[in-house]
Amino acid sequence: MSRRRSQPASLPPEIGTGDFVPQATSSRGRKFTFTLALLHPEEHAFRDATTQILHWRVTAGQRRPDGVLKRVYLINDAFPGPTIEARSGDRLIIHVENALDDDEGLSIHAHGLSMRGTNDMDGAVGITQDSILAGSTFTYNFAIDSNQHGTFWYHSHFAEQRADGFYGGLIVHQPRSEAPSTDLALEHLLLVGDWYHRTAVEALVHYMHPGAFGLETVPDSILVNGRGAYRCSDAVPARPVDCQTVDTMSIRALDLDTARKTVLRVVNVGAYAGFEISVLGAVLTPLTVDGGHDVKGSAAKKVGFLHPGERMSLLVEQNSVAIHHEATLVVTLDEDPFKYENSALTPSHSFPVQWHGDVIHQPETERAVYELFDIQDVTAAHDQSEKLPSTADQTIILYTTTQKLAHLDNEPHGFINNTLWTPQSPPLIGLPRDEWNKHQLVPEITYNEASPLWVDIVLNNLDEDWHPFHLHGNDFWVLSKYSSPLNWGSYNPYEDASPPGGRYDLVGAMKRDTFYVPRRGYAVLRFRADNPGLWMMHCHVLWHQASGMAMAFDVR
Numbered sequence: 280m281s282r283r284r285s286q287p288a289s290l291p292p293e294i295g296t297g298d299f300v301p302q303a304t305s306s307r308g309r310k311f312t313f314t315l316a317l318l319h320p321e322e323h324a325f326r327d328a329t330t331q332i333l334h335w336r337v338t339a340g341q342r343r344p345d346g347v348l349k350r351v352y353l354i355n356d357a358f359p360g361p362t363i364e365a366r367s368g369d370r371l372i373i374h375v376e377n378a379l380d381d382d383e384g385l386s387i388h389a390h391g392l393s394m395r396g397t398n399d400m401d402g403a404v405g406i407t408q409d410s411i412l413a414g415s416t417f418t419y420n421f422a423i424d425s426n427q428h429g430t431f432w433y434h435s436h437f438a439e440q441r442a443d444g445f446y447g448g449l450i451v452h453q454p455r456s457e458a459p460s461t462d463l464a465l466e467h468l469l470l471v472g473d474w475y476h477r478t479a480v481e482a483l484v485h486y487m488h489p490g491a492f493g494l495e496t497v498p499d500s501i502l503v504n505g506r507g508a509y510r511c512s513d514a515v516p517a518r519p520v521d522c523q524t525v526d527t528m529s530i531r532a533l534d535l536d537t538a539r540k541t542v543l544r545v546v547n548v549g550a551y552a553g554f555e556i557s558v559l560g561a562v563l564t565p566l567t568v569d570g571g572h573d574v575k576g577s578a579a580k581k582v583g584f585l586h587p588g589e590r591m592s593l594l595v596e597q598n599s600v601a602i603h604h605e606a607t608l609v610v611t612l613d614e615d616p617f618k619y620e621n622s623a624l625t626p627s628h629s630f631p632v633q634w635h636g637d638v639i640h641q642p643e644t645e646r647a648v649y650e651l652f653d654i655q656d657v658t659a660a661h662d663q664s665e666k667l668p669s670t671a672d673q674t675i676i677l678y679t680t681t682q683k684l685a686h687l688d689n690e691p692h693g694f695i696n697n698t699l700w701t702p703q704s705p706p707l708i709g710l711p712r713d714e715w716n717k718h719q720l721v722p723e724i725t726y727n728e729a730s731p732l733w734v735d736i737v738l739n740n741l742d743e744d745w746h747p748f749h750l751h752g753n754d755f756w757v758l759s760k761y762s763s764p765l766n767w768g769s770y771n772p773y774e775d776a777s778p779p780g781g782r783y784d785l786v787g788a789m790k791r792d793t794f795y796v797p798r799r800g801y802a803v804l805r806f807r808a809d810n811p812g813l814w815m816m817h818c819h820v821l822w823h824q825a826s827g828m829a830m831a832f833d834v835r
């Protein structure tokens with residue numbers, strides 16, 4: 280498997296000479312379906328912390344997100360769910376009513392928030408709560424840490440609902456003390472993800488079926504903020520779909536203003552695939568990843584691959600000799616992990632972008648612009664070594680792999696240290712440890728309030744696939760990652776004289792809550808156990824999570 284690397288590239292002499300294909304312009308009057316999500320930092324950055332009370336009624340309904348009819352989850356009749364905008368220190372009280380049919384439960388997890396002091400609000404079904412039963416209500420009530428801000432999102436943490444659209448954006452604006460001004464950047468939210476035309480349950484069954492040889496179900500389409508444009512003729516006869524052609528030009532993914540600084544907050548809300556994005560006539564510079572952690576970014580025409588659960592914010596700047604008022608946002612899925620060809624999928628989709636303001640004729644700059652900025656290789660903007668101890672107090676060694684075992688009907692299952700996770704009911708949080716079943720791998724970490732322990736997770740990945748692992752309730756620093764060209768590439772600090780991936784990098788260590796752990800290799804993730812609770816960690820590829828690749832840490 281080859282991972283693409285950033286290559287310096289000179290600026291294109293004019294637009295249209297790069298990888299971009301401008302959309303044709305329709306001369307007829309067009310009705311735009313706005314898939315825009317302009318955020319409102321000016322309403323949150325300058326105010327005091329407050330309590331936001333939300334009332335959500337969850338249902339399901341037939342929609343055509345990309346033209347293909349599918350049952351999707353709706354919050355207050357909307358897909359995706361309403362965007363939450365808050366500031367650090369806000370309290371969120373979300374009254375959730377489960378109005379689904381057929382005794383279908385649900386839960387909501389706020390991805391990336393620390394849930395400090397409110398472990399039972401984390402939404403991890405089987406670990407911190409049972410699912411909210413159909414016909415019943417539940418109130419999520421938690422405060423956002425005063426030092427957390429950035430791009431987050433929420434999604435169901437029950438069964439496979441996330442892949443049927445049970446998600447939404449959650450933006451925490453950084454409080455600012457100066458007077459409100461108009462020089463704030465324009466911020467756009469882009470919830471981008473792969474999309475399946477079959478239901479998530481069907482996609483999981485397809486993956487788990489022994490005849491599928493453990494090949495993950497390949498998606499059919501791409502959505503941006505819940506909208507897409509599927510070419511109906513691409514559908515395969517074996518899987519007929521109820522499809523109505525969507526005029527691609529009727530979807531506008533972005534409104535950009537040539538006179539305003541603009542930031543895109545991008546979330547991979549998909550089930551399986553990573554993606555890279557680009558905007559015609561613009562360069563993108565990564566500013567942060569996950570919960571607002573500053574990165575050492577450089578300008579590039581494309582940024583990727585962003586994997587499920589990961590977020591990034593990007594500065595958008597024009598970088599053409601001349602820009603057109605109409606451009607495109609291009610989203611391209613990472614096809615590397617796909618193990619079979621899905622002819623129903625066009626892996627690259629273009630979405631119209633409108634530039635407002637004067638067309639600026641810029642001189643070509645001397646600035647180096649990379650063809651691709653590899654967001655997986657990103658390092659911290661500032662030296663992290665003063666925040667990190669030279670060694671950890673506790674080291675937890677994990678081995679994860681996907682196996683097809685005869686006694687499990689040759690279905691593919693994810694294991695961590697030989698434990699296949701399944702959600703337990705009632706959840707672990709209310710049970711004494713000796714009543715946890717054999718499907719729970721939950722190492723204990725002592726909570727030392729006066730001087731919280733530093734913990735290293737050495738996460739060995741024995742698979743041929745990379746896995747985007749997400750840790751609930753905690754950020755970690757990525758000290759090392761390694762992928763072996765030859766063998767398993769594992770690292771056991773108690774046995775190996777030195778790590779095969781070299782010394783830990785405490786200077787450039789990137790702080791994150793989701794990280795793409797290399798195939799046949801490992802990552803070393805260091806976190807401070809200052810947040811007592813049961814914190815789930817799992818692969819964010821839904822098919823891997825649903826087939827067992829999950830565990831938790833018990834900080835107590």
Ligand SMILES: [Cu+2]
Pocket residue numbers: 745746747818819820823824828
């Ligand atoms: Cu995985």
